[in-house]
Each structure stands twice: as structure tokens, then as C-alpha cells.
Amino acid sequence: MQKYANPTRFNAIAGAVLPWCAGLTVLLFAVGLYLGLVEAPQDYQQGETVRIMFVHVPAAWMAMATYTVMALASAVAIIWRHPLADVAAKTAAPIGACFTFLALVTGSLWGKPMWGTWWVWDARLTSVFVLFLLYLGYIAIWQAIEEPTRAARIAAIVALVGFVNIPIIKFSVDWWNSLHQPASVLKVGGPAIHSSILIPLLIMAVAYTMLFLTLHLVAMRTEIMKRRIHNMERAEVAG
Amino acid sequence: MKTFLCLVRRELVLTLRQGGGAGMALGFFLTVLVLLPLGIGPDLKLLQRLAPGALWITLLLSVLLSTDRIFGPDYEDGSLELMTMGPMPLELVVVGKAFAHWLGTGLPLAVLAPGLGVLLNLDSALFLPLLAAMVLGSLSLSLLASLGAAVTVGIRKGGMIVSLLILPLYVPILIFGVAATSAVIGVPELMGPSMLILAAISLVSLVVAPVAAAAALRSHMT
Amino acid sequence: MDWSAPHIGFVLASYGISAAVLGGLIVAVIVQNRLARRKLDELEGRQAARRRSANEVEAT
Numbered sequence: 001m002q003k004y005a006n007p008t009r010f011n012a013i014a015g016a017v018l019p020w021c022a023g024l025t026v027l028l029f030a031v032g033l034y035l036g037l038v039e040a041p042q043d044y045q046q047g048e049t050v051r052i053m054f055v056h057v058p059a060a061w062m063a064m065a066t067y068t069v070m071a072l073a074s075a076v077a078i079i080w081r082h083p084l085a086d087v088a089a090k091t092a093a094p095i096g097a098c099f100t101f102l103a104l105v106t107g108s109l110w111g112k113p114m115w116g117t118w119w120v121w122d123a124r125l126t127s128v129f130v131l132f133l134l135y136l137g138y139i140a141i142w143q144a145i146e147e148p149t150r151a152a153r154i155a156a157i158v159a160l161v162g163f164v165n166i167p168i169i170k171f172s173v174d175w176w177n178s179l180h181q182p183a184s185v186l187k188v189g190g191p192a193i194h195s196s197i198l199i200p201l202l203i204m205a206v207a208y209t210m211l212f213l214t215l216h217l218v219a220m221r222t223e224i225m226k227r228r229i230h231n232m233e234r235a236e237v238a239g
Numbered sequence: 240m241k242t243f244l245c246l247v248r249r250e251l252v253l254t255l256r257q258g259g260g261a262g263m264a265l266g267f268f269l270t271v272l273v274l275l276p277l278g279i280g281p282d283l284k285l286l287q288r289l290a291p292g293a294l295w296i297t298l299l300l301s302v303l304l305s306t307d308r309i310f311g312p313d314y315e316d317g318s319l320e321l322m323t324m325g326p327m328p329l330e331l332v333v334v335g336k337a338f339a340h341w342l343g344t345g346l347p348l349a350v351l352a353p354g355l356g357v358l359l360n361l362d363s364a365l366f367l368p369l370l371a372a373m374v375l376g377s378l379s380l381s382l383l384a385s386l387g388a389a390v391t392v393g394i395r396k397g398g399m400i401v402s403l404l405i406l407p408l409y410v411p412i413l414i415f416g417v418a419a420t421s422a423v424i425g426v427p428e429l430m431g432p433s434m435l436i437l438a439a440i441s442l443v444s445l446v447v448a449p450v451a452a453a454a455a456l457r458s459h460m461t
Numbered sequence: 462m463d464w465s466a467p468h469i470g471f472v473l474a475s476y477g478i479s480a481a482v483l484g485g486l487i488v489a490v491i492v493q494n495r496l497a498r499r500k501l502d503e504l505e506g507r508q509a510a511r512r513r514s515a516n517e518v519e520a521t
Contacts, residue, residue: 060460137403157451162407165408168411172414
């Protein structure tokens with residue numbers, strides 16, 4: 001791992017990998033959208049609205065996956081002080097926040113025709129909402145602390161504490177829901193998903209993942225450049 | 240142990256002298272309890288149903304109100320740095336400060352809450368469970384609040400970020416706290432498990448919060 | 462896709478907002494990258510110029 005610690009090395013590798021990631025992303029989106037919107041049949045219960053699944057579920061998966069990446073990077077930053085780790089964590093956050101926002105909004109748009117309400121407080125949705133707050137808090141910490149090394153460590157602590165909290169919250173809300181809503185158990189997806197729905201879903205999920213990877217690599221390169229700019233500007237002033 | 244008690248005593252004396260502790264939290268608590276019925280309506284039955292949740296939420300917010308007091312002043316005048324060089328490990332310093340915060344804010348509010356709950360027509364059968372649950376839960380509230388305070392010490396607008404960071408951590412305490420409180424009139428078998436979970440959360444916070452808070456404080460002070 | 466199905470508006474809104482947010486994100490990431498690159502090139506140019514003039518001063 002130390003091999004990739006050198007930013008120049010990282011930039012070189014990222015530069016080589018990026019065109020492939022971007023290309024794959026476009027390809028996967030094209031195939032996934034075609035299969036999802038044109039080929040896949042209507043659901044006998046949900047009608048056309050089942051197609052919302054193809055943008056909602058990948059967004060929700062990416063929301064959680066990105067936070068996991070953030071937490072892992074933060075752990076690496078704290079334990080091994082790998083220089084690129086906090087760059088990885090910092091740049092992942094805004095992307096993850098966007099995915100989370102989309103998960104919430106598309107979830108709401110899916111829920112209204114299906115359950116009749118724009119929102120329900122079941123464990124999954126509540127956890128995603130809290131996840132959104134965690135992203136916002138993490139980004140706010142980076143904005144609020146000026147000194148970069150200090151900000152990196154504090155942010156890493158924040159990310160890890162949040163990561164530990166998510167399963168606790170999910171469990172608590174699950175328990176709370178079992179008390180308050182014995183009747184309607186809201187199952188998103190229902191019985192076994194047919195392959196004509198599953199395949200577009202999986203393709204879209206991989207497409208979203210490749211999109212994250214592409215954007216994350218670009219954002220990391222940007223952040224590395226910004227740090228060099230910061231150092232050079234300080235050196236200029238120091239004369 | 241003596242040093243620990245010394246620290247707790249110092250915190251409490253400072254709080255009393257500055258008057259920003261229990262008094263301010265109590266004032267906030269009362270204000271919210273007045274606003275709630277005004278906003279919801281005088282329907283006593285509705286208020287009674289909402290009372291446990293409303294009281295708990297008000298407790299959460301009141302505890303959050305005074306977080307900058309925990310490390311702020313000492314950070315600014317350099318006493319915090321002295322404390323890191325003292326005989327007690329920084330983690331214990333955090334525990335001491337959180338404990339003092341609890342004694343000064345959470346605990347008094349927990350004790351007063353059942354009486355104040357009358358304003359919301361709280362069912363009298365819930366008085367004792369509310370007291371017990373709040374005493375148990377408010378310890379973890381103070382511990383987590385000190386974690387939030389440690390992360391945001393010295394940051395401008397730190398108060399707003401603290402809420403964003405700590406309220407998600409408060410969610411389980413809120414859920415199990417309300418469950419423990421209203422179990423008596425709902426599902427009585429739940430009271431025991433809920434109280435136990437509250438105690439467990441307090442114990443876990445007792446370990447996790449000081450460690451993370453001390454790490455954050457060290458990052459701020461290097 | 463059946464365009465006249467009930468609730469089709471929800472489907473369109475979902476895809477629309479997903480495209481908007483993801484598109485905006487892509488644009489933002491790329492733009493920030495370009496801006497940083499430009500700034501870095503500018504700074505490196507200034508640094509190179511200063512080094513050249515310092516060398517000239519040394520040479521004399």
C-alpha cells in the first residue's frame with residue numbers, strides 16, 4: 001500500500017485507469033437503462049412504477065457503500081497515517097451525500113404510488129435519512145476546521161463514530177417499528193425478483209459503482225492538486 | 240480517584256458560579272414545555288399521548304444546549320493543555336467533565352421532568368419510569384455531548400455542527416428511553432429490557448466517548 | 462414502456478431528478494478538476510519564472 005502513497009504515483013495510475021472507468025460507466029448505464037426502461041416488463045402489481053427501482057436501489061446501495069469507503073479510509077488514516085487516506089475519505093463524502101439524497105427522493109417517489117404516503121418511518125428509510133445527516137455533519141467538519149491535518153483527524157473520528165452508529169440506529173428503529181406497526185410490514189421488492197427485473201437492477205448497480213469510482217478518482221486528483229496549490233501559495237507569500 | 244473527584248468538583252463549582260448549567264437548561268426546558276401545547280393544541284388526551292416523547296426530546300435538546308461549556312473555556316485559556324500534562328489520562332479528564340455535566344444538567348432535569356410533565360398532562364403512572372429512564376439515559380447523553388464538544392472545540396459555529404453530529408447518536412437513547420417510560424401503560428414486559436438497554440448504552444458510551452473525545456482533543460491541541 | 466400507465470409521472474420524476482443530480486455532480490467534479498489544473502499550471506509557471514530570474518541573478 002505504501003507504493004501508492006506517493007501522490008505522483010497515484011496520479012499516474014489514476015490517469016491510466018480513468019478512461020476505462022469512464023467508458024465502462026457510460027456503457028453500463030446505456031445497457032442498464034435500455035434493459036430497465038425498454039425490455040423489462042411491467043410489474044403486475046406496481047405497473048410502470050417498478051422501474052423506479054432501477055434508480056432507487058442502486059442509489060441506496062451506493063449511499064451505504066460510499067460511507068463504508070469513507071469509514072475504511074478514515075480508519076486507515078488514523079491507524080496507518082497513509083497520506084492519501086484522508087483525501088479518499090474527504091472526496092467520497094459529497095458523492096455519497098448525492099447518492100443518499102437521490103435514495104431518499106426516489107424512495108419517496110416510489111413510495112407515494114405504492115404505499116400512498118410520501119414518507120414512512122421504517123428502519124430502512126430512517127437509517128438512510130440519518131445517513132444523510134451523517135454525511136452533512138462530516139462535510140461540515142471539513143469546512144469548519146481550517147488546518148488540514150487537524151481537520152483530517154477530526155473528520156476521521158467523526159466518520160468512524162457515525163459508522164458504528166448506523167447499525168445501532170437501524171436496530172433501534174426496527175425494534176421501535178415492531179412496537180408501533182404490527183400490522184403493515186412494508187416490504188420493498190416482495191417475493192423473489194424475476195430475472196428480467198434483476199438483471200437490469202444489477203447492471204445499474206454496477207453502473208452506479210463505476211460512476212462512483214470514476215468521480216472519486218477525479219475528485220482525489222483534484223484534492224491532491226488543491227493541496228499542492230495551497231502549499232505553493234503559502235511558499236509564495238513566505239517569499 | 241482523588242484527582243478525579245477534584246476535577247468533578249471544580250467543574251461543578253465553575254458551572255454554579257457561571258450560572259450556565261442547570262439553571263439555563265431548566266429555563267429552556269420550561270420554555271419548550273410551554274410552547275409545545277401552544278403549538279399542538281390544548282387537547283389533554285393528545286398531550287398525554289405525546290408527553291413521554293416530548294419530554295425526552297426536550298431533555299435531549301437541553302443537554303445539547305450547553306456542550307460548548309464542557310471544553311470551550313478551558314481550551315481557550317490553556318487549562319485543557321495543562322490537563323493533558325497532568326496526572327490523569329485525558330480520557331479520564333473527559334469522563335470527569337462529562338460526569339460533572341451530567342450532575343449539573345442531565346440529572347437535575349431528569350429529576351424534575353416528572354413534575355414538569357404535569358404541564359403536558361403526563362400520566363402519573365409514568366412518573367417513576369420516566370425518572371428512572373431519564374436518570375439512566377442522561378448519563379450517556381452527557382457522555383456523547385462531551386464527544387461532540389471535543390470534536391468541535393474551538394471551531395466557530397461549532398454549536399450548530401454539534402447538533403448535527405450528536406443528535407443521530409441520540410436516536411437509540413430516545414427510542415429506548417421513551418419505550419422504557421411508556422411501557423407501563425403499553426406493554427409492561429418491555430420496561431425491563433428497555434431500561435437494561437439504556438444502561439448498556441450508558442456503559443458503552445462510558446468507554447467509547449472518552450476514547451474518541453480524547454483523540455479529538457489531542458488532534459485539536461497539537 | 463407504457464407511457465400512459467398510471468403514476469408514470471413518478472417514474473419520470475425519479476429518472477429526471479436522478480439525471481439532474483448525477484449530471485450536476487459529474488459537471489461539478491470535472492469543473493473543479495479543470496479549475497485546479499489551471500491554477501496549478503499558473504502557479505508552476507510563476508515558480509519557474511522566479512527560478513529562471515534567480516538563476517540569471519546568480520549568473521551575473
